Amino acid sequence: MKMRVINLIKRAAAVLLFAPSLALAAGAVLHLDRAPVSKDPAALQHGAKLFVNYCLNCHSASFMRYNQLENIGLSEQLIRDNLMFTGERVGDLMKIAMRPADSKVWFGAAPPDLTLIARQRASEFGSGADWLYTYLRQFYRDEARPTGWNNVVFENVGMPHALWELQGEQVAKVTENADGSKHVELSLAKPGKMSVEEYDSAVADLVSFLVWMGEPVAEKRKLIGTYVLLFLVGLFVLSYALKKNYWKDIH
Ligand code: HEC
Secondary structure, three states, rough: OOOHHHHHHHHHHHHHHHHHHHHHHHOOOOOOOOOOOOOOOHHHHHHHHHHHHOOOOOOOOEEEHHHHHHHHHHOHHHHHHHOOOOOOOOOOEEOOOOHHHHHHHHHHOOOOOOOOHHHHHHHHOOOHHHHHHOHHHOOEEEOOOOOOOOEEOOOOOOOOOOOOHEEEEEEEEEEEEOOHHHHHHEEEEEEEEOOOOHHHHHHHHHHHHHHHHOOOOHHHHHHHHHHHHHHHHHHHHHHHHHHHHHHHHHH
């Protein structure tokens, strides 16, 4: 009898736990490509360069200071020479001049701040990195859109394809699945400056940078955690020895 009750509770807990993900799975037919996220400083530096050159004119990263880029191995001089264009100081936040109200008129939506984007999308799709990696590689030409661009994972997005010179132009063939959902197949109509492999790898670096930016102290935090555990182990050994010493005459 007791076993049955326990089993019942277990089953109810499983249903409660998994119900939200089932609901999500039923609604979303999105296929996300797995992002090869890297912590390699060279990849992060390349990502930072792409970010500053191609994204920072519309998007801010206003929880991030330029000199925090020293944490991925860039010197202050390199940051000044290669990543700053408009006379900011290296201690400044990565803000932009465009006003949200203006961009809303131009694009139909204001470009959101990207400092925490990898974490925001993670709460929605499980992996923010996978979503970003797929999003930045699945823009296609769509003359019906004001910008001339559309996106497979973000339908009718207000953002034009910022990296089109690198990727080239994709076109979409839309077919309907048996269940009425849409299936979009992309093909490269006009090649860009990069081959498909080069572009995928550049986007992987950019996404790695976006992930790093969302939690720049992730590595430090793990290290501190390890130290704290080691300290507790040491403390335990010491207190145990102390206890033995105190009690040795009593037993
Ligand atoms: C010309 C301006 C412009 C540039 C350049 C630009 N974006 Fe955007 N971006 C936008 C706008 C506008 C939106 C809002 C789109 C919407 O909500 O429909 C957006 C939305 C996004 C989103 C979706 C945010 C969300 O979750 O709602 C991401 C991610 C993004 N941009 C990343 C980038 C990256 C990475 C770059 C650089 C490669 C970049 N953008 C360059 C204008 C721009």
